[in-house]
Structures are given as structure tokens and as C-alpha cells.
Amino acid sequence: MCRLLNIFLALLSRFLFAAHGVVTVWQVVTVKGEPLYWLLLSGVALLSVEMALTLKCTRNAEWKWFSPMVFLYLSTVIPSIWFLELSLLQSKLPVNDSSSHELHLLAHIPITADIEELGPENWVAGLEQTMLIVLVLGRWLMPKGDMSRDQLSQLLMVYVGLGADILDIFDTFKEPEVKGNRVVVIVGLALFSWALMQFPLVLTQTRASQDAPFLVYRLYLMIEEQVQNQLMIFFTCKNILIVLLELYRIFVVQFEQQCRGRQRLKSAKGSEFQFN
Template sequence: MSCMSIFRAITARLLFSIHGIITIWRLYLVTKDTRYWYLACVLGFLLIEMTVTLGKKGGKEWKWFCPSLMIYLMCVVPAIWFLELHEMDRRIREKEKTTTNNTEVTYNDSIEQLSANLGSVLGVRFEIRIPLSLTSDEWIRTLEQILLLVLILGRWFLPKGKLTHDQLSQLLLVYIGTAADIIEFFEAFKEDQVKYNRILCITILGIWSLSLIQFSLVLTASRARRDQSGLVMKRESPDSETIGCCSPDVYGIIISILMQDLPFLVLRMLLIFRYSVLSYTNMFFTSKNTIVIILLIYRLIVVQIEKRNAKMKDKYGSAFDDYKNRGKRIMDSLSLAESASSGTGSSHYGSRAKLIHSVSCHSNGFLESQNVRRTITDSDKQRLARTLTMENIDTTIC
């Protein structure tokens, strides 16, 4: 175990802990409820997980699943849920108050900072202050965006484990694209039909939480979005990376559809057809999610066809390629014969073009020539047979 692996493992988990504490700190300042500090106990599992990873795995991360990212999400996501629900209740109360007074809905969001007074020692006052002055809603959006940024940086700092450098770089690019889609998803809170609807707000938060789980699925998430862009790596063996009944490609595509694209599409279509939210961004990203799902399904079909062909080639060896080439040759010669028969006198073939016999094997098990037709036995199939190609237009085809 190298010192660099230990340093990277500690740095990543320290980054997770700092953002988790800041989020809980903000929640406490808003609600003035000390019970929310119990959410910080989840960060204690990061210490246990780091001990197991450094001791048992030798500093190498797990191949298919990243437990440290999952623990981090278990701490931060509930805190953001409470912040969003508190902000939603405040908006609804303001609307009910203005509705009762028959006045227009207005907000007087004050600029707030994060600060904590640690007391004074020998007349010296100790205080922790984050120099950011934001409104309540801006604080929530900032914490949500920093969450996605920390997920990307944390995955970069973590030891790559069994991932290659190429896979890690692709995974980080995948995370950036996924994070951009998730950030845009919160733009729905700006719509009046959404921000005063409790059910829609909870639904959006639920879909957002579901989409974050894919960050903890390492190779599967990488293959899902890599397939989406068409950058598919060729494998040497069809069964070398098979997990269960399917390959990682199939798992990645299914997870990408179920955890992000399909829920996003369903919610956006619900906003359009049920709540008449016809904004430009909503229409654009609805079309985008539809196209992505179609491409992923198409990619799923291609993966299955390639897998079947790879198994056939692995089972029959070079005979499978010979079979495909011979079939292609037969179709070419038949199409050539038909075009020559219909185009008598053509300058390409001339009036004295002749049909000759070339070497190939019919896929239907019969050998056809001008005067002979007989069934090919199993032993004959190992030998070369004759089929028709173009040379003489005067010779008839049986």
C-alpha cells in the first residue's frame, strides 16, 4: 500500500465530511433544531469504511460499487430534503397569507451567511464564518450543486482500484454529463405550478435522490453513458466480463434508463400535459430525454446481437465467418445473374457473356448447375461445391 493511496483515500473522505457538516450546519441555522445534528453520525461510517478499505483491500477501491460515496449521500441527501421541505412550507405559508389579504405574492428573502460563535477565551472571541451572502433559496441550490461537484472530485481523489486510467477518465466525464442533467432538473422549482405543489416537490426530490445512486455504481454507470455516446470498447471474449445473465453493458443501459432518463421524461411529460408547463427548457429537455431513451434501447439491441454473434464465432470458430462470406457471395452472384438476364445487350456484359462455375457452397444444402441437381451429404459439405456466376448469358439457370 503506497502513501499516495492512503493520502488520496483520506482526502476524499475528508472532503465528503466537510460538505456534509456544512449542509447540516445550514439546516440547523434555518430550523434552529439541534436534532438535525444527529445526521452527522452517518459520517462515522466513513471512518469504518476507510479502515476496512485500507486494511482489507490494501487501499484499493471496490470495483463495481463505491461505499464511501453511498455513505456520503446518506448524510447529505436527507439534509437537503429537510431544507427543501422547509423552504416549500415557507413559500406555501407566504402564499396563503397573501391570498387571505388579497395581495400579490412577494418574497423578502434576506441575505444570510453561515456563522457559528464558539465563545471567547481570555477576552478573545472565536467565530467560524463562511464569507458567502446568499438568500435561503440560493443556499439550497448552492449546496446541491456543490454536492455534485464533490461527487466528481471525490471519485477522482479516491484510489482507482481495479479501474484503469482510461476507465477512470471516462467515468469522470460521464459524471460531469450526468451532473449537468441533474442540475437542470431542479429548474422545475422555478415554475409556479411546481413550487407551490407539495406532491410535485416531493416527487422531484425523490427522482433526484434516485438519480444520485448511480454515482456509486462505478463501471456500470461508466458503460451506460459511454454506450450513449457510442464509445464502446471491444472486448476480447464475450463472456470475460459477464455478471450473472448479462454483461456490464446491459446493466449500465438498464440502470441509466431506470434511474435517470425515464423518470426525468415521465415527470417532464407530466408537467407538460397535466400542469401545462410549456417553458422552452422543459420542452427541450423532454425531447432530449426521449431521444436518449430511444438511443439506449437501440444500443441494448445492438449489444445483444453482438453478444450472440460473438458466441457463435467463439463456438464455431472460423467456420462461422466462412458461412457468412459464402452466403454473401451467393447473394451477389444471384443478383448479378438477374441483372444480366434482364439487361441483355448491355454494354457492361456484352452479348456473349458466359456463365461459369465458381467455387462456393449453397446454404440450402443443394448443389445446382446447368444440368445437375443433387443433395449434398455431410461429407460433401466439407468440400467445395459449385455455384453459378456470370460469364455466359446464353446458359440458362436451373
């Protein structure tokens, strides 16, 4: 029964990833007008092969240290988001009232009749937001493998916090001071890619290595680009607090280890003195 449940959850999570990956790549093809971009689906196309290998080679339907399923999904959506964001940057238009052939084909379907009213910027924002929801939900649904429920809950909370940081980076792209700055946008996309590539890691992650790059990026935007709003200040303060708390934790751990080392040394000397 447990094996059947794991198979069902494995199918459901991979279907969720595949569906979002197809929609994301479809939007890239729509914006670029080039069918060659369908090759971006190579990642999610391998999910069925990956699932078969995972179910055959693992006891709990999940690998211990690394999730190939999440990696394959990200190998599709990360390049797609890059193409979409760089297309928006190149157009320098907050809303491009595009009416492509693909969208017109969907206009007669009642449930998608309003899709062609969405501009590229709205599409990109929606795909980015749902991508993070899909990652958290998919990680929650997929078999937890050898992780305990406590470890899984900690990992999901880390993902939610990381997702909030990523979404705020995308919001900064809309700021007047940043909208046309190619270097800042590319650095932001690189930070987004680096952050997402931590999602395939199955083990619970620490927070210092996640927040420090976000802090440096936001401090640059505030000081150099003069991007100052409530969300920017809030997330900057949040990154500062997390980094300080992590440094404090490292200091406490090192201090306790040194104290235990001194205590063992004293105990060893006391035992040697009594022996003599």
C-alpha cells in the same frame, strides 16, 4: 510509494466529503432551529472507520463493486437536501430573509461576513450545486481501485451528465407552476435521491435506466403542469435521444447475437454434412 499516494488520495477525498456534509447539516440545523438534526452527521462521522477498513481489507484502497465512502456521504446529504427543500416548500417564499443566531456569530469573520445576506433558497441552491461538484471531484480523487483510467473517465462523464439532469430538476422547483406543488416537488426529490444512489456503484453505468425516469418526469411537467422553457425542452430532447440511442444499441446487440447464432448453426450443419 503507490500505497502512500493511495492513502493521501483516500484522506483528501474523504475530507472533501466530510467538509461539505458538515456545512450541509449545519444549514439544516440553522433552518430548523433544532440541534437534534446534527445526528445527520452520522454518515460522514463513520468515514474514518470506513477508510481504516478499506485500507486494511483492499489492495488498491478501494472496493471493486461498491464505494462505502460515497454511500456514507450520500446518507448525510440526501436527507439534508430533503429537509431544506421541504422547508422552502412549506414557507412558499422564494427568499426568506432569515437572520439566525448562528449566522450572526459568523458575521465578525471577514471571510464569512456576507454569509448572513444569503437567504435559505440561495443556500440550498449552492449546497446542491457544490454537492454534485464534490461527488465528481471526490470520485476523481479517490483511488480508482481495479478500474482502468478509461473506465474511470467514462464513469465521471456519466456522473457529470447525471448531475446536469439533477440540477435541472431543482431548477424546476422554482417555476411558478411547480413552486407550491407538494406532490411534484416530492416526486422530484425522490427522483433526485434515486439518481444519486447510483453514485456509490463503482462500475461504469448504462444510460437508459438513468434517462427514462427523467424523461417521464419532464414530460409530465410539460404536458400536465405547462412548464415550458428552453432548458426544459432541451433536457427533454436530450433524454429522448439518449433513450432512443440506448434502445437502438440494444436492438443492434440482439440482432448481432442472432446473426452469430445462425452462423454457428450453419457452420455446425455444414460440418455434420461433411462428416457424413
